[in-house]
Amino acid sequence: MRKSLLIIFILLFVKVHSQTQSNSAIADSLYATGNYAKAINQYAANNTKTGSLQIARAYNAIGNFDKAIGQYQSVVGQNPDLQIASFELGKLLVKTKAYDEARKLFANLVSKAKDNPEYYYYLGEVYAQLEQPASSLVAYKKAVENDSTHLRSIFxxxxxxxxxxxxxxxxxxxxxxxxxNPDDVALINLKALTLFNDNAYDKAMPLFEKVLELGETKEYVYDKLAYCYYKNWEFEKARANYRKMLEIDDGNSETYFKLAEAYRKDKVLDSAEVYIKEAMNIQKPVFAEGYARLASIAREREDYKTALNLYKQAHKEDPSDPVLYHNICTLVDRTSKVSKVKLEYYEKYLEKYGAIKTGYASYYSTMVAKRISQLKEEIHLNAD
Structure with missing residues (x-):
């Protein structure tokens, strides 16, 4: 009798187990093909640990994050040692910007698995979002200590x-x-920027070229590379990259100004003038800069009268800029034969900008004061 009951029990167990496996396979197939709602119902019928985790994943996949979080929390509560559930919950908390909860969860995970770089990486991400940079750096460094190839932490x-x-x-x-990974475009770009910021333009140049070769054809890359060429006196290459920028955005007046400067530096003044005017046509509020650049070209041509008029127009557009008025003073100094007229302009400079103690204004004030003394002495001597 007992033997018969045991056989019946075993047969029933095998039948139930087989049925559960069959239901799991159906649920897994529904999940894999994106039929998440039916998969959730199928997993719920199974009532297993794996099924409960899959329900959380399915809610996450369909974008019902609140239910996903609730389901994950239920799984973690019943299975505190199931790290995969905690890990996925932590990433979802980061995604939904529940940073303080995520911090607690990842701090718990790293205490359980001190050799897992992913846990440290996400802990670093959470601290970064909580504006705790020192703690985030510690976490990223821990990730790299555990895995020297963990590129996201390294980045x-x-x-x-x-x-x-x-x-x-x-x-x-x-x-x-x-x-x-020698072809990691993000790291190559960072290296290029590091050298660029250190004024090592010749070293940054081939790196920005590599970034472009790897398909990162962003406007800022062309901009940095063009400036590297400009600083390296390779003006045609600089101009070619500024033109690439205009292909991306032909409404950026600053790019036209940069292109004009690459022509001016190369003494191709007619082309420089054309692109300055183009920049001024595109964006009206940049008249001051446009007039100043045109004045600079006129000055290079030794057309001082035109340069003076253009600087006056620039100063009219932006009377707060001491550089513009200083250029007016020096051009009056060069073109006028009357010392008193020169003196008036320099004295006006000190009236307008003498109180400014920062940037170019302070330097110019010193130079202007010296010139005023010279002119006063000239006027005094001539009077005698």
């Missing part, structure tokens, strides 16, 4: 030091990443 560290302009630290982490 975060390198980017932090690039922004802080700590060149050596930035280059250290960039080298670590590029040693593992």
């Amino acid at each position: 975060k560290l390198a980017k932090y030091f690039v922004v802080k302009q700590e060149k050596n630290e930035a280059l250290k982490y960039i080298a670590m990443g590029l040693n593992f």
Whole structure:
């Protein structure tokens, strides 16, 4: 009798187990093909740990994050050692910007698995969002200590030091990443920016070229590369990159000004003038800069009368700029034969900008004061 009951029990267990496996297979197939609502119902009928986790994943997949979080929390509560559930819940909390909850969860995960770089990486991400940069740096460094090829953590560290302009630290982490993946475009770009910010334009140049070769054809890359060429006296290459920028956005007046400057520096003044005027046509509020650039070209041509008129127009558009008025003073000094007229302009400069103690204004004030003394002495001597 007992033997018969045991056989019946085993047969029933096998039948139930087989049915559960069959239901799981159906649910998995529904999930894999994106039929999440039916998959959830099928998993719910199974009432297993794996099924409960899959329900959370399905809610996440369809974008019902509140239910997904609730389901994940239920799974984690019943299975506190199931790290995969905690990990997925943590990433979802980050996604939904529940940063403080995510911080607690990832802090718990790293206490359980101190050798897992992903846990440290996400803990670093959470601290970064909570505006705790020191803690985020510690977490990213822990990730890299556990895995020297963890590129996302390496990138975060390198980017932090690039922004802080700590060149050596930035280059250290960039080298670590590029040693593992020499074609990592994000790290190559960071290295280029680090060198660019350090005024090492000749070293930054081939790196920006590499960034473009790898398909990162963004406007700012062309802009930085063009400036590198400009600083390296390769004006035609600079102009070619500024033209690429205009293909991306032909309504950016600043690009026309930069293109004009690349022509001016190369002494192609007619073309420079054309692009300055084009910039002024595109964006009316930049008249002051446009007039000033045209004045600079006129000055290079030694057409001082035109230059003076253009600087006066620029100053009219932007009377707060001491540089513009100083140019007016020096041009009057050059073109006028009357010392008293020159003196009046320089004295007006000090009236308008003498109180400014920062930037060019302070330097110009010193030079203007010296010139005023010279002119007063000239006028006094001539009077005698």
